[in-house]
Amino acid sequence: MPVSSASMPTKERILGAAEELFARHGFEGASLRQLTAAAGVNLAAVNYHFGSKDRLIEEVFRRRLDQLNGRRMAALQKIAGDAGTTVEDVLAAFIVPALELSHDGNGSLFMRVLARAFAEHDDTLRKFLSDNYGHVMRQFTAEFARLLPQLSKEELYWRVDLVTGALTHAMSGFGMIQRKSDVPEDRHREQTAQHLIRFAASGLKSP
Amino acid sequence: MPVSSASMPTKERILGAAEELFARHGFEGASLRQLTAAAGVNLAAVNYHFGSKDRLIEEVFRRRLDQLNGRRMAALQKIAGDAGTTVEDVLAAFIVPALELSHDGNGSLFMRVLARAFAEHDDTLRKFLSDNYGHVMRQFTAEFARLLPQLSKEELYWRVDLVTGALTHAMSGFGMIQRKSDVPEDRHREQTAQHLIRFAASGLKSP
DNA sequence: GCAGGAATCAAACGATCGTTTGAGGATACG
DNA sequence: CGTATCCTCAAACGATCGTTTGATTCCTGC
Numbered sequence: 001m002p003v004s005s006a007s008m009p010t011k012e013r014i015l016g017a018a019e020e021l022f023a024r025h026g027f028e029g030a031s032l033r034q035l036t037a038a039a040g041v042n043l044a045a046v047n048y049h050f051g052s053k054d055r056l057i058e059e060v061f062r063r064r065l066d067q068l069n070g071r072r073m074a075a076l077q078k079i080a081g082d083a084g085t086t087v088e089d090v091l092a093a094f095i096v097p098a099l100e101l102s103h104d105g106n107g108s109l110f111m112r113v114l115a116r117a118f119a120e121h122d123d124t125l126r127k128f129l130s131d132n133y134g135h136v137m138r139q140f141t142a143e144f145a146r147l148l149p150q151l152s153k154e155e156l157y158w159r160v161d162l163v164t165g166a167l168t169h170a171m172s173g174f175g176m177i178q179r180k181s182d183v184p185e186d187r188h189r190e191q192t193a194q195h196l197i198r199f200a201a202s203g204l205k206s207p
Numbered sequence: 208m209p210v211s212s213a214s215m216p217t218k219e220r221i222l223g224a225a226e227e228l229f230a231r232h233g234f235e236g237a238s239l240r241q242l243t244a245a246a247g248v249n250l251a252a253v254n255y256h257f258g259s260k261d262r263l264i265e266e267v268f269r270r271r272l273d274q275l276n277g278r279r280m281a282a283l284q285k286i287a288g289d290a291g292t293t294v295e296d297v298l299a300a301f302i303v304p305a306l307e308l309s310h311d312g313n314g315s316l317f318m319r320v321l322a323r324a325f326a327e328h329d330d331t332l333r334k335f336l337s338d339n340y341g342h343v344m345r346q347f348t349a350e351f352a353r354l355l356p357q358l359s360k361e362e363l364y365w366r367v368d369l370v371t372g373a374l375t376h377a378m379s380g381f382g383m384i385q386r387k388s389d390v391p392e393d394r395h396r397e398q399t400a401q402h403l404i405r406f407a408a409s410g411l412k413s414p
Numbered sequence: 415g416c417a418g419g420a421a422t423c424a425a426a427c428g429a430t431c432g433t434t435t436g437a438g439g440a441t442a443c444g
Numbered sequence: 445c446g447t448a449t450c451c452t453c454a455a456a457c458g459a460t461c462g463t464t465t466g467a468t469t470c471c472t473g474c
Contacts, residue, residue: 010421026327028235032462042423047463049421112328118376119326120233121319155402162406165376166369169325173368195362199369202413203406217451239432249453254433256451 011049013039016106018060023112027057027120058128061117064101064110065129069136071097080143087204090143091197095167099189099196102171115172118165137164148204163200170196218256220246223313225267230319234264234327265335268324271308271317272336276343278304287350294411297350298404302374306396306403309378322379325372344371355411370407377403 008016017039021030032053036043050056075093079085101107117125141160148156183191215223224246228237239260243250257263282300286292308314324332348367355363390398 024328026233026235028233031460033460045422053462112326116326119319119323119379121231158402159406161380162373162377162403166373166410169372169376170369172326195365196369198413199366199410202409203373206405206409238430240430252452260432
């Protein structure tokens, strides 16, 4: 499963190498020289294809988040507003697409990039993420509000923030948690999802 | 409450400015030239007093973590092994010292530095933190294990990791959550602690 | 098969990085 | 008063940063 093979177009090889090096060394820590060397392309290729390093960073996010948040929204649409929907259902709509990404290619490296973006309080990056994907969090929060009417607005924001913090932290470490070889991949993913959903649901619903 | 005034010794002025700039721009993003300019000291002072930038980073952690984890361990010793101790008590021993730090001076900036250290999967930094402060997490985990005997070792590690992730994430954002002016400082801190403890306890104890 | 845009290349740009140097100032002790 | 020690300072070190340039190669459409 190549993330940056010689047969791929230059743009995708750069994106693959960027994802890996941003995860490992941070946005400032990974230089364009390391990056283009790892991708096997010329140094000038980044500025030619993306314009600048900052635009490359945005493109790394866009490529993954478009897919991730698209799947999250699709899963949420199916259950939002329904009478039988539970907190666990909404959490599953949020978590399962992220787990699928984590176990696909070097998607788990992207989760580490995302965790870095959370830790960096960089205004430009936060604005980009908020502008492009803020509506996703608002939709999920609105559905939680419907299912947890006893919580004040303030309390709800608190708990949703704690849940996203825990999940981002946990999923950024998935590269290290290896499943036992006798458990099939999808079964392992299902167990992980159950762990996370149970934990988060208990926190959200706590009295 | 100056963090880097002209009257303070050079070493402390550097540590104060370093904490702020590392929180804002990361370890690689903050340069020694910015840092020494903000502290009002000569560029060479960092290498004279600390030896290198990496040793300065370690000293930034040491100064705060010695105090923070000292208070955590003291609070834990008082209740560890007792018959009446609850999960909430242990969580309070972990959380309250961190909240006290967050509301004291620019201690909240340090919590952001700590959140960065979590997100960076830098081996050198992780080894330093593990070598010097790993015993704290082991002690707390052991006490959780005593109070939650129904959890498997694997499940317990999972949940403790989720809790620390949520708390680190939450407390790194405390600079932005301002208390209402009609609520006294210590009352606000107490309320925040209750929020965090309730959330974490529900997650840990979830069936 | 040839013109022309797309893509790649080596090389260089000025800026900034962490670190080192050696001279000079401050301070305490004989 | 002199001297030894701690500290500060401006300046420079080589390395590396993101970006730009201009020539060269590749590929496509006529």
